[in-house]
Structures are given as structure tokens and as C-alpha cells.
Amino acid sequence: MNLEGYRKVFRDIVEAKTRAVIEDKTYYIKHLSALDQVDIDDIKKKYYDNAISRGIPAQKDILKRLSDEGDWTPENEKEIKRQEAFIEQLQKNKTQLVLKSQIDQQNQTIQETRKKINELIGKKRALMGVNAEDYSDKRANDFYVIKSFYEDSGMEKPVFPNQQDFDDLYAEEMSLFVNAYNTTFLAFDELKIQEMILQDFYYIYFPFSDDTVGFFGKPVCQLTYNQLKLIVYTKIFKNIFENNKHIPQKIRKDPQALLDFGSISDEAKSKMQEKFDESQDGSTLFNATDEDFEYAGLEKPSDKPGISLQKAAEKKGGSLSMEDLMELSGIPKK
16 A cells, blocks of 8 residues: 555544445445444344244354264364464464564464464354354344445435345345445555554654544544554554664564564563673574564674674673673664
8 A cells, every 4th residue: 555545544544434436426434433333233133033033053053963973073163272272372472582583483383373273264164054143244244334334424314224225225236335345444454554553644643642532532432443443553553662762674664573573571682681691702692683683673793894702702801791792783872
């Protein structure tokens, strides 16, 4: 997405609406909030009850049959739980790592594990087929989408004022609105909002993120989901920038890398400093890459031209401290 696109994302989040064109007609899509979710939950229950009355089986009944037939057993279900627990542990372990190469390896393992989980869930869904929960979720989601469309920018004239208007829609008509909604809101997934926050034009808003009413002019309970994401991630990135002085330039606009960088615990940072303090020549980290050293706020000492670590150590009485290595790398002492 280019800079203009990110500016539009910011504008639409603030205005809590987005323009969409369907068959040459302009509509306005309202950004929904947690308060709107209450209506969605009611609709979901209605369609679930309707599905059951029509003989569409519930998931629990299908799973029991699949278990009896040996196609999907409790052990398969436990495997999904085990893989999810594994990811949770990997995320915790990541906070104890400092070297970027190690964090990247951890992220790769997390990605591969998520792929396994998705494959298991995909197999489970294929075996289950049509069920009451999926049916009600689909119908409620369609209602959620249709409920968002308005004919005017003031959001006072809904395209479909009531439930009956929604139920009377032909499949082709509904598909037009649902596809337009899905295409439009690709720009508002969490990653895109995170990327927008890290654009230069948005930095001036960082100091105001602690005052939600001042930022949006309304209390938190009335914010849209997108506005909540904007405030939450603004605070997170603001905290990372304020508490880390040596953030590599190449990751300052990379949300995931920046979140990983900010999640490194103080304990892990202290351990890394101890490794430098205990080393005579920094050799305990010589397996680290140049990027690892940059990530830690240091340049690789052996790569610094014109510097003999052995001679420098001799001048210091035989060993180099963390401060000595930083000074040799051109990083001023605090």
C-alpha cells in the first residue's frame, strides 16, 4: 500500500466509515463496534435455532458420529490443542531471545506449526460438512455486512432497514454487497493498521493516544473495532520507541519485527550484556550475524576497521567491558 492509501485508512478509521461503489452507485459502509455485536449475536442464535429445526445437525452430534466411526477422534482434537499450546510456549520463549537470527528461527517454527494446525482444522471441517454452527455463523456474518451499508454519508439511511429486507435479498444481490465489503475491509486488517501507524505522517499523533476522548471525541465503549485497534497499537509502538534507543532503522516500519524487538525482556537484555562483560574479545557472540549485532544496538567488533581487540584488551588490563565494545563500535556511552 502506498502513502496515499495509508492516509485513506487513517481518515476512514477516524470517520468510522468507508466509501464503496457497487454497480456505479456509491454507498457508505459503517465501521461496526462492540455494541453492534449484540445484534449480531441475537441473529446468530436465531439462525442456529432455525437450522436445528430444519434437521441440520449440531457440531457436537457430528463429532460424536465421526468419533464412533474413527474418522475424527478425541486424540485428533487433542493434537490441535497440543500444537496451540506449543505455539503459546514458543511465543513466551521468544521474549527471552535477543539475537534476531534466533527470533527469526522461532517465528519460522511458529509459522510452520500454525500451518499444521490449519491443515488439521481443514481436515476436520471437511469431515463435518454442513452443520448448524457454520450455517448460523455464515448467515450472521452476511447480516453483519449488510447492516453496515448506508445510502448517505451521514449514516442515517440504511440500505436494508430491517431483517425482512435482508431475508428477501437474492443470492446474487447479497454476493455483490458481501464481496464489496470484504474487498474494502482488506485495508483494515490488523497488519495494515499497524503499518499505517508506523508511517511518518502519523508520528505526530503518538503523544495523544493516551487521551481516547481527545483523540476521537467519544469514550472507549463507543469506539469502533478499528478505532480500538488504532489506539491499542499506537500505544504499543509508542512504548517501544520510548523504551528502546537502539532500534535498527530497517525494522522501524516493520510491525512484526518491531513487536518482536519490543517484546525482548529486560532479563534477556541483561544476560546478553553479561556475555559481553564476561568476554575478553566478544567471542561468545561471534556466531551472531551482523544483523544480530545491529539488533542489539552494537556493531560487530571484529568488523570495525583499524581496531585490534587484542591490543585494546591489553590496554584495558586484559579484558573489554560492554561499554568498551560499544565505544569501539562508535556508540557513545550513556
